[in-house]
Amino acid sequence: MNPFRWPFRAQFLLGFLICAGLLAYAIFLQLQMGLEPCPLCIFQRIAFAALGLVFLIGALHGPSNRPGRVTYGVLAFIAAGVGIGIAARHVYVQMIPPEFGATCGPPLAFLSETMGPFEVFRTVLTGTGNCGNIDWTFLGLTMPMWSLAWFALLAAWALLVSLRRMR
Template structure:
């Protein structure tokens, strides 16, 4: 348990987290601009959650102390859980046979951070949430994102639980 409890102090852990999120962002842009798969609003929200993980991982890379690790744990946790919820909703929209299972067209970003206006090439939604234009081993992209966000959430939970267990053992 000491390994997991001390993982946040290791720069390599934050580098791996950063690189995994960066790889997902590059893959998203590859799907969008090379394979010409148009992202829907739910895709954009999931992309934003991955950016949250990416930027959270940067904090301990800049300065690895208790405050930056705490902020990073919070940022990763919020982003991973939010991304998981959005991916679950996205799969529900794709699998629902209801005419009322639709998604928004314009992202609902805060008025103080209209990312879709600032960087439309990354955050503008142009696709339909109900479309399944890509799958791998029988799973659609949002189904894979459920797996990815669940892994992020699970690893974070293991690290935090091991930290609590380690503190109680002292």
């Protein structure tokens, strides 16, 4: 069965289910395997949740005209683009040798109590905590590398689905 021949709603629902599955797996790793997320991991989760929400709303709405579909595709692409930026920053932080001290700062709870939301976001993305630790790999790739790949795939999926010719 070719997923490119599925209706728009089913294709966007697939995007939502992938995001939900990735978030569920991240929560499983945290709660069952004891892998504590760093601030950049949390921001990636938020980006996956936002992307999944766009996919879900697009699937529920199922616009029948091209401009509506393109709008959902662009919104999903933007959400995925934010995720790509966060995941790329996380990969960069992990690839810097530990002696250079690339980390992402104190725990997010502490930052939230002592700073405003924009300062927290800026502090985390400038890289100062435990984001440089590599606690999990699969096929030689770290979790942020997998997140980056999934964000890129989902961004491409959103554009392909929304820009394809309507029947």
